[in-house]
Amino acid sequence: MDVLILSTSPRKSFSTSLYFSKILKLFLAGHNVEIILLRSAFDYNRAIRQLDKIDVLVFATPVYVDSVPSTTLEYLEKMEQYITAKKYKFSVYTIANCGFYEGNQCRLALKTYELWCERADVKFLGGVGIGSGVMLGFVRILPLIGLAITAIQLMIQAVVLCFENTFSFPLLFAGFFPANFVIQTALWILFTLGAFVHIFNLRTSIIKKRNHVCQYTTAWFCPRCLFVCMASLYWFFRALFIHGVMPWTLFRKDKEYVDSLCK
Numbered sequence: 001m002d003v004l005i006l007s008t009s010p011r012k013s014f015s016t017s018l019y020f021s022k023i024l025k026l027f028l029a030g031h032n033v034e035i036i037l038l039r040s041a042f043d044y045n046r047a048i049r050q051l052d053k054i055d056v057l058v059f060a061t062p063v064y065v066d067s068v069p070s071t072t073l074e075y076l077e078k079m080e081q082y083i084t085a086k087k088y089k090f091s092v093y094t095i096a097n098c099g100f101y102e103g104n105q106c107r108l109a110l111k112t113y114e115l116w117c118e119r120a121d122v123k124f125l126g127g128v129g130i131g132s133g134v135m136l137g138f139v140r141i142l143p144l145i146g147l148a149i150t151a152i153q154l155m156i157q158a159v160v161l162c163f164e165n166t167f168s169f170p171l172l173f174a175g176f177f178p179a180n181f182v183i184q185t186a187l188w189i190l191f192t193l194g195a196f197v198h199i200f201n202l203r204t205s206i207i208k209k210r211n212h213v214c215q216y217t218t219a220w221f222c223p224r225c226l227f228v229c230m231a232s233l234y235w236f237f238r239a240l241f242i243h244g245v246m247p248w249t250l251f252r253k254d255k256e257y258v259d260s261l262c263k
């Protein structure tokens with residue numbers, strides 16, 4: 001089966017849509033799957049060239065203001081006309097992810113693709129809406145963080161042994177257990193399990209070319225209160241280190257300040 005996955009996130013790095021596209025590609029191992037990032041006219045032309053040989057088109061999209069990113073609209077409009085003119089008959093599925101906790105915040109984005117399929121006269125066979133998209137995109141680096149901490153622990157232990165003049169590899173690893181790596185990897189898998197399961201179910205529907213009633217999920221094993229704490233910390237550090245915004249300014253609500261930001 002030939003599958004084309006169009007990842008429509010404008011983000012150049014760390015895109016959750018691309019991450020989920022790669023997971024779907026992994027689950028579809030054995031099939032001919034290509035991922036194209038739909039961000040420029042060049043990407044669009046590449047995608048268009050694939051359309052005549054595919055059985056299934058999958059959109060992996062972020063939710064922007066309850067809908068699809070505006071950067072995608074131009075290409076969707078052109079593609080709709082192209083598909084109608086060529087009378088292609090492939091099936092379309094969608095994986096949408098949003099920043100809010102609830103997966104059903106993706107409902108309108110999925111509906112947008114359903115309506116697009118109606119206009120393009122191709123079959124929309126459903127999709128998946130995944131909440132906590134930013135968080136799930138971020139937690140994929142937890143195993144790497146665990147690995148880095150474990151390596152640092154080992155290095156400190158090695159330095160201590162060198163100072164004591166007792167360094168040997170058996171001694172370095174004696175009683176050593178990479179607890180940090182194991183815990184961080186377990187957290188990554190637990191939080192992302194819902195997305196994995198739903199993308200796997202979607203993969204089964206794709207292979208059987210059957211209707212996949214839109215399903216919604218979010219970070220598993222992560223109650224909303226934990227999500228809110230982690231999201232607040234994430235935005236706090238992101239504002240500080242990436243955008244240089246001081247923590248106290250985040251609490252300012254005065255109109256003048258908001259107006260000055262908008263200028």
Ligand SMILES: Cc1cc2nc3c(=O)[nH]c(=O)nc-3n(C[C@H](O)[C@H](O)[C@H](O)COP(=O)(O)O)c2cc1C
Nearest residue numbers: 009015016017062063064065066098099100133134
């Ligand atoms: C301009 C903009 C608008 C957004 N609007 C929403 C929204 O309406 N609802 C929501 O849940 N998340 C919203 N988000 C969050 C994104 O859906 C979230 O960051 C998603 O994981 C991005 O996926 P990506 O990494 O594939 O681009 C918005 C993000 C941006 C940048």
